[in-house]
Amino acid sequence: MPVRPAGTVTLGSVDVSDVRTSDEVVLRLQALRRSAGEPSYAEIARLVARVRTARGVAPEVAMPARTTVYDAFRLGRRRLDRDLVADMTEALELEAARLGARAVAVSEQVPDESEQLPEPASAEHQGPTRRQRSALLVVCLLVNLAGMAFIDALRIPVWLDMIGTAVAAIALGPWWGVLVGVSSSGLDGLLTGAAGFWFTPVTALGALIWGYGARTFGMARTTGRFLLLNLAVASASTALAAPITWLVFSGYTPHDSSALTASLVEHLPWLLLAAFVSNLVFSVLDKMMTGFISLAVVDALTQRWPWLAAALRR
Numbered sequence: 394m395p396v397r398p399a400g401t402v403t404l405g406s407v408d409v410s411d412v413r414t415s416d417e418v419v420l421r422l423q424a425l426r427r428s429a430g431e432p433s434y435a436e437i438a439r440l441v442a443r444v445r446t447a448r449g450v451a452p453e454v455a456m457p458a459r460t461t462v463y464d465a466f467r468l469g470r471r472r473l474d475r476d477l478v479a480d481m482t483e484a485l486e487l488e489a490a491r492l493g494a495r496a497v498a499v500s501e502q503v504p505d506e507s508e509q510l511p512e513p514a515s516a517e518h519q520g521p522t523r524r525q526r527s528a529l530l531v532v533c534l535l536v537n538l539a540g541m542a543f544i545d546a547l548r549i550p551v552w553l554d555m556i557g558t559a560v561a562a563i564a565l566g567p568w569w570g571v572l573v574g575v576s577s578s579g580l581d582g583l584l585t586g587a588a589g590f591w592f593t594p595v596t597a598l599g600a601l602i603w604g605y606g607a608r609t610f611g612m613a614r615t616t617g618r619f620l621l622l623n624l625a626v627a628s629a630s631t632a633l634a635a636p637i638t639w640l641v642f643s644g645y646t647p648h649d650s651s652a653l654t655a656s657l658v659e660h661l662p663w664l665l666l667a668a669f670v671s672n673l674v675f676s677v678l679d680k681m682m683t684g685f686i687s688l689a690v691v692d693a694l695t696q697r698w699p700w701l702a703a704a705l706r707r
Contacts, residue, residue: 415472419466426466438462444487461477556690562599571601595633602629
């Protein structure tokens with residue numbers, strides 16, 4: 394991509410290389426976005442790709458990430474990508490012209506506070522509406538119940554009963570995940586008479602670790618860190634589930650994983666240790682599948698609910 398002079402950023406016909414803060418550039422970008430009809434961040438990324446492609450940039454590298462575009466409109470930035478700002482400016486001006494607007498030259502004067510649009514969604518300023526939160530919680534609850542029914546039907550030695558719990562914990566917060574996990578365990582016990590409600594504390598603990606790990610400690614930012622987070626959930630779950638299995642079910646739960654326990658008990662000195670090792674093996678597999686499926690679901694939902702992107706960037 395052709396590189397512009399390091400000291401030059403333009404918004405339309407106005408040179409803003411002398412601005413004192415990044416916020417002034419962001420405010421002017423927001424004004425230019427308004428003049429272009431408030432296109433979504435994903436649409437702005439497509440418009441930028443069109444501009445870059447016309448300039449000779451290869452199509453496969455022309456489109457910026459939607460979250461990168463989103464961040465460029467967020468106040469409080471320390472640095473801005475000058476080339477991206479210039480490309481977004483050109484793209485938004487072309488879009489304004491396409492909509493029949495007159496050529497826009499953003500004023501040097503920073504818009505009054507009363508004229509500014511609210512800052513783009515962030516974890517602090519904008520979050521889910523009550524309807525969005527309620528809808529997501531209900532769907533997460535149903536996903537948990539569906540996972541329980543699916544595994545019972547196929548007799549697979551994993552659980553997959555915490556996908557909805559993990560989604561709620563990562564997207565909304567750890568205690569919302571606890572609510573989904575506890576509710577699904579209780580409903581499963583009432584509707585099917587299954588003994589899985591004994592493991593409700595395990596579900597709650599998993600929700601807390603996923604929620605605080607992703608949202609407080611930023612462990613959903615990279616694949617490696619999220620892998621470690623899932624391992625932490627699996628280990629903590631086993632540490633709590635194995636004693637429950639030993640005390641309540643005499644070491645053998647009504648789950649296919651008990652076949653491994655029966656095999657291990659012949660080689661290990663204690664039944665509790667056999668139950669621990671058996672549970673850990675399947676828990677690691679289960680929590681890896683559950684964690685990455687949940688993260689993919691949250692990432693997909695950011696296309697519809699941009700406020701969810703904040704949970705993944707923490």
